[in-house]
Amino acid sequence: MNTPFPSLKLRVALIGYAALWWAMMPVILLYLWRRGRKDPLYSKHISERFGWYRQTLQQPVWVHAVSLGEMRSATPLIRALLDRGETVLTTHFTPAGRREAERAFAEEIAAGQVQTVWVPFEYGFSYRRFLRHFAPKYGLIMEIEIWPRMIAACHRLGTPLFMCNAQYPKKSYEKDTQGLGLRAELLAGFAGGFVKSEGQRARFASLNMPNLYVTGELRFDQPIPQAHLDAAAHVRQRLTRGRPTFTLTSVVEGEDSIYLRMIKATPEAFFVYVPRAPERFDEVAEMLSAAGIRYARRSELFDDTLAPRGDTTEIDVLLGDSMGEMYFYLALCGRAIVGGGFVTKGAHNVIEPLALKKPVIVGPHIWTIEYPATEAIAAGVCAHVMTKEGLISTVQNPPPVSSDQITAFYDAHAGGAQRTIAAIEKALPR
Numbered sequence: 412m413n414t415p416f417p418s419l420k421l422r423v424a425l426i427g428y429a430a431l432w433w434a435m436m437p438v439i440l441l442y443l444w445r446r447g448r449k450d451p452l453y454s455k456h457i458s459e460r461f462g463w464y465r466q467t468l469q470q471p472v473w474v475h476a477v478s479l480g481e482m483r484s485a486t487p488l489i490r491a492l493l494d495r496g497e498t499v500l501t502t503h504f505t506p507a508g509r510r511e512a513e514r515a516f517a518e519e520i521a522a523g524q525v526q527t528v529w530v531p532f533e534y535g536f537s538y539r540r541f542l543r544h545f546a547p548k549y550g551l552i553m554e555i556e557i558w559p560r561m562i563a564a565c566h567r568l569g570t571p572l573f574m575c576n577a578q579y580p581k582k583s584y585e586k587d588t589q590g591l592g593l594r595a596e597l598l599a600g601f602a603g604g605f606v607k608s609e610g611q612r613a614r615f616a617s618l619n620m621p622n623l624y625v626t627g628e629l630r631f632d633q634p635i636p637q638a639h640l641d642a643a644a645h646v647r648q649r650l651t652r653g654r655p656t657f658t659l660t661s662v663v664e665g666e667d668s669i670y671l672r673m674i675k676a677t678p679e680a681f682f683v684y685v686p687r688a689p690e691r692f693d694e695v696a697e698m699l700s701a702a703g704i705r706y707a708r709r710s711e712l713f714d715d716t717l718a719p720r721g722d723t724t725e726i727d728v729l730l731g732d733s734m735g736e737m738y739f740y741l742a743l744c745g746r747a748i749v750g751g752g753f754v755t756k757g758a759h760n761v762i763e764p765l766a767l768k769k770p771v772i773v774g775p776h777i778w779t780i781e782y783p784a785t786e787a788i789a790a791g792v793c794a795h796v797m798t799k800e801g802l803i804s805t806v807q808n809p810p811p812v813s814s815d816q817i818t819a820f821y822d823a824h825a826g827g828a829q830r831t832i833a834a835i836e837k838a839l840p841r
Contacts, residue, residue, distance in 0.1 A: 416600050417563060460531060460537070461531065464541075467545060471497070472492050472499050472548055473551065477504045477553070478503065478507050479734070482503065484630045486634065487634065489501070495832070498525070502530035503527065507734060530558075535560055538560055542564060542565065543568075548571075549835075550573065552572065555578060557594055566600045571602035571603075572602055573601060573838065574606075574615075576605065576628065576827070577605060577606045578608070582778050596619075598615065599620065601620055601621070604620050604622070607782045608625060609625055610782070612625050624830075626827050626831045626834050627830055631824045631827055632826065635767070640738065642718070645719075654679060655680045656680065657680060657747070658740050658743060658769075660740070660741070661750040662750035663750055663754060663756065666754050672799065673799075678727070680806065683728070683744060687751070704728055705726045706726055706729070741767050747761075747771050749772070751776070755776055756779070757778050761784055768814045770793070770817065772794045790816065794809070
């Protein structure tokens, strides 16, 4: 016998959750205003965050990609949906996610096949308006995004909501199963889940998420922009001057000092340094300058088409102060160092470097990318360093990795988009 959703305990918690959101509304609006001073898109289209939309797609497939990483993982699936004749609505919480959708699907947006909007705030009335306005066929929530009001509204109004490209990191799983377990209980409100591995399936199943399918990792199917590879090939020798080159991807606050120390300890190498968030570009530039490291910004050396316009001969670090150009930065290097691994919040995506046949180095905290990092380490295409000293040692004496090794690993894990399409057909209510 199935337990009713939501349970009495969860209904009471949702009432308290709603009251908290109402009490926090002034703070939320202030947050958007303050963030909007650095990035104006934060404070635009505010009405959308309350469920008011001007234009509309009728009965699209709804894809929620909260920010940049989720949007990139969603891209191959959206392409597959469009190839099947679907229209697609994407929702986002951050400007980075929305901009990526607008960039990747500019032609489809102009043709009326794709629409991008802000996801509503966590108010019941916002989601009622949203769901009645668009009447989506079903929703696909990328990664593990658990929005209580979203889940409850979809369940109540009969919109099938699926978690997609999902994994339940061990730390989150253990935390959510302790105490009242309210966050875990929300999983029963989904219509199903498309998860990355058998181990992930077992975790979700233990928390009563129905209709589970193992579909793999969608990022293995991401398109690679050839223009970025061509631009990098044109300038790589002049920029790096034949030195061993490392690209640091998605570096987050709290680990800069570790990487700056590594750079200074390895003067024979060239580094590309890409912060995770655009608001950190100036901060990192100041750190590089204070450390006495010769650097230049991407915005100084290259125009909007990535054509060179500045002297590249006297620098040891290229600061990647742009968004959406990671493949250009990765194509410049021989090996990638994935950021986030030296803070407890955990490392970011290792798949993009592997797509370009670049071996990867990650720090100790990889719980956020358990799959496929564990498999990549076992396959010998990813070095897992546990200390700051180990990082420097690995950079100065990197273990040998062949292109064939990486190709075999990558090919074994590709195909997630088509597996997800097939799973959606099975999972949808008849």
